[in-house]
Amino acid sequence: MPLALLALAIGAFGIGTTEFVIMGLLPEVADDFGVSIPTAGFLVTGYALGVMLGAPLMTALGTRISRKRMLMLLMGLFIVGNLLSALAPVFSVMLIGRVIASLAHGAFFGIGSVVAADLVAPDKKAGAISMMFTGLTVANVVGVPLGTLIGQTAGWRLTFTIVAALGVAGLAGIARLVPEMPRPEGVRLRHELAAFKNAQVLLAMAMTVLGFGGVFAAITYIAPMMTHVAGFADGSVTWLLVLFGLGMVGGNLVGGRYADRALMPLLYVSLGALAVVLALFTLTAHHKVLAGVTIALIGALGFAAVPPLQKRVLDQAHDAPTLASAVNIGAFNLGNALSAWLGGLVIAAGFGYTAPNWVGAALAAAALLLAFLSAALERKGSAPSTVVAVATPAGQRPAVHH
Numbered sequence: 497m498p499l500a501l502l503a504l505a506i507g508a509f510g511i512g513t514t515e516f517v518i519m520g521l522l523p524e525v526a527d528d529f530g531v532s533i534p535t536a537g538f539l540v541t542g543y544a545l546g547v548m549l550g551a552p553l554m555t556a557l558g559t560r561i562s563r564k565r566m567l568m569l570l571m572g573l574f575i576v577g578n579l580l581s582a583l584a585p586v587f588s589v590m591l592i593g594r595v596i597a598s599l600a601h602g603a604f605f606g607i608g609s610v611v612a613a614d615l616v617a618p619d620k621k622a623g624a625i626s627m628m629f630t631g632l633t634v635a636n637v638v639g640v641p642l643g644t645l646i647g648q649t650a651g652w653r654l655t656f657t658i659v660a661a662l663g664v665a666g667l668a669g670i671a672r673l674v675p676e677m678p679r680p681e682g683v684r685l686r687h688e689l690a691a692f693k694n695a696q697v698l699l700a701m702a703m704t705v706l707g708f709g710g711v712f713a714a715i716t717y718i719a720p721m722m723t724h725v726a727g728f729a730d731g732s733v734t735w736l737l738v739l740f741g742l743g744m745v746g747g748n749l750v751g752g753r754y755a756d757r758a759l760m761p762l763l764y765v766s767l768g769a770l771a772v773v774l775a776l777f778t779l780t781a782h783h784k785v786l787a788g789v790t791i792a793l794i795g796a797l798g799f800a801a802v803p804p805l806q807k808r809v810l811d812q813a814h815d816a817p818t819l820a821s822a823v824n825i826g827a828f829n830l831g832n833a834l835s836a837w838l839g840g841l842v843i844a845a846g847f848g849y850t851a852p853n854w855v856g857a858a859l860a861a862a863a864l865l866l867a868f869l870s871a872a873l874e875r876k877g878s879a880p881s882t883v884v885a886v887a888t889p890a891g892q893r894p895a896v897h898h
Contacts, residue, residue, distance in 0.1 A: 498615045501627045503673035508631030510662035513639030520644030529587040534840035544833030546595040551602025551826030570600035575663035582656035606822020626752020626803040633748045636741025641734045696812040699870040701827040706863035709831030711798035713856030716836040721849040726787045743795025755804035770797040771860035777853040
């Protein structure tokens with residue numbers, strides 16, 4: 497694998513740490529600012545919405561500069577946002593800092609996925625993408641647990657200061673290791689937007705929203721769920737996040753290995769099993785050992801779907817993959833925001849800390865149904881081929897006249 501993938505993984509590590517560490521620190525942040533747990537959950541929702549909006553916005557702004565320079569600019573934005581979060585005097589300022597940091601997230605993974613895929617042979621693209629995402633998953637084994645531990649013992653502000661320092665390391669790695677890869681000539685924003693006329697691209701993104709939403713319906717509120725329901729001590733949340741992270745690493749590597757060979761079967765298995773495991777989590781959350789096993793499985797099954805979903809979007813939007821790839825990263829985080837919001841709703845409604853697991857199971861099951869629909873349309877050769885073949889020329893004619 498090219499050394500440049502290491503640089504992308506370093507950046508992914510920093511981003512993964514800031515995205516997920518907040519979930520282990522929600523009680524501390526809520527106490528510090530004097531807000532409720534569901535209100536503190538907006539730090540998760542706000543970040544996710546920022547990723548969703550920032551992905552197309554930042555990618556569009558970066559159409560005129562090289563991919564390497566854009567990745568460096570995104571890491572700079574990430575550093576600023578995390579420093580603002582660390583220094584925030586009130587909750588609203590921290591929320592703004594989270595959103596600023598999140599604007600870099602989608603475009604970084606979107607552009608990074610295209611760069612990673614371009615660095616290797618066609619039959620190794622999913623593996624290269626999964627190598628970059630390994631930084632994100634390893635963050636959950638190392639960065640998030642350490643950040644949670646530091647936040648619980650020395651204060652959550654120190655955690656976000658360290659995350660900003662990770663951003664500096666990521667920036668240096670990209671500057672040194674990623675080769676200059678200018679944007680392909682003749683590919684403009686209008687051309688990139690044409691990918692969204694492909695029904696299969698839209699279906700893959702919808703699967704991403706629902707499938708990833710299933711994971712984070714449960715994981716967003718993991719700290720209060722495990723301390724109030726399972727009976728774990730506050731310090732144990734760190735080790736539970738390690739289990740989740742180990743599951744993520746394993747699932748991501750399996751997904752990267754098999755997505756190049758059996759993409760759709762892998763999606764069926766991972767999404768179907770995820771729905772079942774999330775439903776069972778409402779029961780296993782009451783037992784410490786079973787809860788730990790379930791958390792690891794949720795991480796593994798959720799992230800086994802990441803490389804195949806990202807590769808499917810790249811494959812279907814092959815003529816103009818950059819924007820579609822970035823928007824799909826936004827779709828991951830739309831699922832994150834949707835599930836964090838829905839999870840907060842069911843908790844606030846008095847259904848208990850395990851209620852978000854039912855929300856997650858329903859979202860994952862819906863993603864599985866879309867996977868079957870996507871495969872059926874592809875077999876029939878109806879909607880996808882018709883949409884691409886007919887709509888693209890039609891979409892180009894108005895562009896010429898206007």
